[in-house]
Amino acid sequence: MASFPSLTGQLPLQLIAEIRLEKMRKYYRSIFINNNLCTSEQWSLFFRALTPTFDDMMNIEELSLKLLCTLYDIMSKLHHCLEVVSVIDAFTENQLLASFTLAVMDYYENEKLNWSQTFSFKMTALQAATELKRVPLIFLRREDITEGVSTVECLMSEAPEDL
Numbered sequence: 001m002a003s004f005p006s007l008t009g010q011l012p013l014q015l016i017a018e019i020r021l022e023k024m025r026k027y028y029r030s031i032f033i034n035n036n037l038c039t040s041e042q043w044s045l046f047f048r049a050l051t052p053t054f055d056d057m058m059n060i061e062e063l064s065l066k067l068l069c070t071l072y073d074i075m076s077k078l079h080h081c082l083e084v085v086s087v088i089d090a091f092t093e094n095q096l097l098a099s100f101t102l103a104v105m106d107y108y109e110n111e112k113l114n115w116s117q118t119f120s121f122k123m124t125a126l127q128a129a130t131e132l133k134r135v136p137l138i139f140l141r142r143e144d145i146t147e148g149v150s151t152v153e154c155l156m157s158e159a160p161e162d163l
Contacts, residue, residue, distance in 0.1 A: 014068065021071045028078050037085060037101040046105055047074060077108040084119055092127050 005011060032038050038046075049070050052063055081104040085097050100121055107119070144151045 014065070017068055017072070021068065021075060024075050025071065028075065028082070031082065032078070032101070035097070037098055038105065042102065042105065046078070046109065049074065073113065076113050077105075080113060080115065080117075081105055081108065088121065092123065095127065 029043060032043060033040060050067055052067065081101060084104050085101050088095060088100050089097055103121070104119060107117075111117075
């Protein structure tokens with residue numbers, strides 16, 4: 001007769017989190033690999049923190065929780081990376097997004113997640129010319145409302161004449 005673990009305490013929550021994070025991991029892998037944002041090797045390197053050490057193997061419950069937290073941290077970083085690359089893709093045309101993806105992944109390999117982190121990438125006006133011509137400049141702005149105070153930052157006050 002089969003014996004099932006008791007579904008009390010944190011076990012049900014942990015099982016749901018593991019299933020969901022693993023599903024997200026597969027989904028994000030297909031996005032990153034199929035869109036040539038990174039190679040399989042780069043993807044694997046980003047997840048090397050999930051490889052337990054010998055000392056970790058002593059307490060399997062603690063290890064399971066630690067790996068779950070690490071996987072959540074990695075998936076959050078990948079989500080932020082995808083957001084950054086999506087913004088670059090939206091405002092440029094014919095860019096090789098893999099270099100931008102790799103730069104963000106390299107940054108997050110050793111750093112904690114920081115949603116307010118600003119990434120700077122060199123880009124010429126010519127690379128963004130089609131978007132600049134298509135969208136009126138009034139739409140090229142960022143609005144932020146913090147504690148009831150609205151702040152508007154313009155990305156460009158006027159288009160370069162050679163566009």
